[in-house]
Amino acid sequence: MSEKVLLIDDEPEFLESMGERLKLRDMDVDSSTNISEALDKLAAEQFDAIFLDLQMPGTNGIESLKMIKKLYPDLQVILLTGHASVEKGIEAMKLGAMDFIEKPADINVLSEKVKKAQAKKMILVEKATEERISSIITGKSW
Amino acid sequence: MKSITEMLKPRFWSTDDEVLGTNRWFQNYRRVWAIAVALLSAVALIPLLFVSSMDYRATRNAIMSENLLRTTRTTSNTRRTVSYFLEERRAALALITRTVPEAELRNPNHLREILGGLKAAFGGYTDLGLVDENGRQVTYVGPYALQGKDYSDQPWFRETMDLGSYVSSVFLGYRDLPHFVLAVRFTLDDKPAILRATIDISRFQELLTDLTLSGDGDAFIVNTEGILQTPSRLHGDVLEIMNLPVPERASRTQSDVVRSSEGEPLITGYAYVEGTPFIVMIVKRQAMLMESVNKASERILWITGLSGVVILLVILGVATFMVGRIYDADQTRIKAMRDMEHANRMASIGRLAAGVAHEINNPLAIINEKAGLLRDLFTFRDEYKGDDRLVGMVDSIINSVERCGTITKRLLGFARQVDTYMAPLNLPGVVREVLSFVQKEAEYRSIDVQVILEDEIPSVVSDRGKVQQIFLNLVTNAFHAMEDGGSLDITIRRTNDDMVELMFSDDGCGIAPENMERIFEPFFSTRKQTSGTGLGLSITYGLVNELGGEMDVASELGTGTTFIIRLPIGSEAN
Numbered sequence A: 001m002s003e004k005v006l007l008i009d010d011e012p013e014f015l016e017s018m019g020e021r022l023k024l025r026d027m028d029v030d031s032s033t034n035i036s037e038a039l040d041k042l043a044a045e046q047f048d049a050i051f052l053d054l055q056m057p058g059t060n061g062i063e064s065l066k067m068i069k070k071l072y073p074d075l076q077v078i079l080l081t082g083h084a085s086v087e088k089g090i091e092a093m094k095l096g097a098m099d100f101i102e103k104p105a106d107i108n109v110l111s112e113k114v115k116k117a118q119a120k121k122m123i124l125v126e127k128a129t130e131e132r133i134s135s136i137i138t139g140k141s142w
Numbered sequence B: 001m002k003s004i005t006e007m008l009k010p011r012f013w014s015t016d017d018e019v020l021g022t023n024r025w026f027q028n029y030r031r032v033w034a035i036a037v038a039l040l041s042a043v044a045l046i047p048l049l050f051v052s053s054m055d056y057r058a059t060r061n062a063i064m065s066e067n068l069l070r071t072t073r074t075t076s077n078t079r080r081t082v083s084y085f086l087e088e089r090r091a092a093l094a095l096i097t098r099t100v101p102e103a104e105l106r107n108p109n110h111l112r113e114i115l116g117g118l119k120a121a122f123g124g125y126t127d128l129g130l131v132d133e134n135g136r137q138v139t140y141v142g143p144y145a146l147q148g149k150d151y152s153d154q155p156w157f158r159e160t161m162d163l164g165s166y167v168s169s170v171f172l173g174y175r176d177l178p179h180f181v182l183a184v185r186f187t188l189d190d191k192p193a194i195l196r197a198t199i200d201i202s203r204f205q206e207l208l209t210d211l212t213l214s215g216d217g218d219a220f221i222v223n224t225e226g227i228l229q230t231p232s233r234l235h236g237d238v239l240e241i242m243n244l245p246v247p248e249r250a251s252r253t254q255s256d257v258v259r260s261s262e263g264e265p266l267i268t269g270y271a272y273v274e275g276t277p278f279i280v281m282i283v284k285r286q287a288m289l290m291e292s293v294n295k296a297s298e299r300i301l302w303i304t305g306l307s308g309v310v311i312l313l314v315i316l317g318v319a320t321f322m323v324g325r326i327y328d329a330d331q332t333r334i335k336a337m338r339d340m341e342h343a344n345r346m347a348s349i350g351r352l353a354a355g356v357a358h359e360i361n362n363p364l365a366i367i368n369e370k371a372g373l374l375r376d377l378f379t380f381r382d383e384y385k386g387d388d389r390l391v392g393m394v395d396s397i398i399n400s401v402e403r404c405g406t407i408t409k410r411l412l413g414f415a416r417q418v419d420t421y422m423a424p425l426n427l428p429g430v431v432r433e434v435l436s437f438v439q440k441e442a443e444y445r446s447i448d449v450q451v452i453l454e455d456e457i458p459s460v461v462s463d464r465g466k467v468q469q470i471f472l473n474l475v476t477n478a479f480h481a482m483e484d485g486g487s488l489d490i491t492i493r494r495t496n497d498d499m500v501e502l503m504f505s506d507d508g509c510g511i512a513p514e515n516m517e518r519i520f521e522p523f524f525s526t527r528k529q530t531s532g533t534g535l536g537l538s539i540t541y542g543l544v545n546e547l548g549g550e551m552d553v554a555s556e557l558g559t560g561t562t563f564i565i566r567l568p569i570g571s572e573a574n
Helices: A012-024 A035-044 A061-071 A086-094 A107-139 B004-008 B029-099 B102-106 B108-121 B155-163 B201-209 B291-380 B388-418 B427-444 B464-481 B536-546
Strands: A003-008 A027-032 A049-053 A076-081 A099-102 B125-131 B137-141 B165-167 B179-188 B191-200 B218-223 B254-259 B265-272 B278-285 B422-425 B448-453 B460-463 B487-495 B499-506 B550-556 B560-568
Touching (some): A003 A107, A012 A107, A027 A035, B029 B179, B029 B201, B029 B254, B155 B179, B427 B487
Parallel strands (some): A049 A076
Antiparallel strands (some): B487 B499, B499 B560
């Protein structure tokens, strides 16, 4: 089963090669260069994980993260940034980011994170399914 | 050993322009000091000197005029006494001419009786004679044989005939004794005649010698020609010429300062005795009279001098102290300015470094991905497989990118070190935040991380970013030192002296004793071969110092290491 990943970064070159590399590792990769495009894609499909650049021209990474988390609380967001500070990292983690990685990052680390994200997502999905089942079970009068 | 001058020399004295550097707006302390000393001395000493010299002059003048006045008074009194003495004797003669019958005056026996009476009643009379209008001594009684002597050519005879009475200067005469002549004119047998008496000067002299005078004073009589009529102690004997100038004629008693022939200033009082050639003179030595003044002025001089010295010392002390304070304040200011300049420069460098690092990180990420992609292609595609040389090159690119990444991360770390923002922090909270970073790793490697709070931890005023950096560095270090399955205990407690102590104890490999001393040195790393830059602990140490804290380490090889951080609680005001 391939993991579905969305990359959000303002550098098309970076997106292109990273996308290709992840694809080589049997992942289903989509990418967008700005937040609004990303939001459209998120609305259209389900993703196991998204990589979000914290510093993109025109948008505040933390604000974007907040917005995404508000719309899709279960979505696993991995922050990828060139300007990492412990403070920013902690702030992001508090807002519900799954992880915080400094650029340039090792591809193996990244793919591992994706796998973990997918596992988490699976657990969440299972949980949700269970909840639905139990609600159906309790909701219906047999 | 320092010499005394060295010890007395104030700190600002040897300040040269080099020390002041570009801070030209600061004073030349030596000049400030000199101006202060000069101004204060002038303001304090000039009035002092002025007042004391005024006082000296005023006292001197007062005593001088007092002395002159006293001399005048004494002279005046003496003149009156002398005048009275002469008048008394003249009046006695006048009485005789009026009361004694003419025949008796011509009779020497009678005249001798009269002389005896005069001697007994008044004293001073030596002889008595009756001179007719032709100047012949008709009758004479006295110790000498002067009967029938002709006086007609003598000046006293003319003067008596003209003026009615006459007092002569002192002279030796036929008798070789200093005496003077007293003569009165009267009418005898309707013709003018003169009753003439000689008076010796011993009684006259007593009048003057009996005076007690201050200032080695000398009282005597001279005639208008300057011939001494009575002996003086210092200015010549009887009938000698006085060694002082004859004072000018004046109707009243005068006193003045006259210089003697030796140049000594003398206070001289004099008075012309009316109707006689006599001048009463009192001469005192000014030096002796002014001795008390000189003593007083000497005392004034001493007091003035001493207070001047004291004032000068105080001024020197105060000026040195004040300029020293200014100097210290300026030094502090210079230091603060330099520190501020340094901080500003560091902040600018920090911002620049952060900017550069960030800008470089993005292209680095692209290179990384491209090279990674290349490597992937070699790995996944059969047509490229097996070309070890290309794979090696790509790997070398990736390694270099990684090295660049490490450098940019350090640069960012440096930038973060620069700005400090102090705020109250909840330390256990910060520790937990930092731990959330490494939680994943801890989970993989089943490292047990415990946070132990020994008591209520007060909030600490410090810089959040730096504290986080310190904790993260220590936790990362501990993780590196530990095998999988190790345990890290973080103990937080308050020490007595307003510090919060954090102990990061791991059960890792420990630090070899020979390395203990060097672990805080920059670029010292035992992991140099693998990934260490050798900067982690030295940066941490620098950060702790910057926050006013202390850092200690205790370690045993093979058992584990404990890093101890003590941070001051501080107050928000600072």
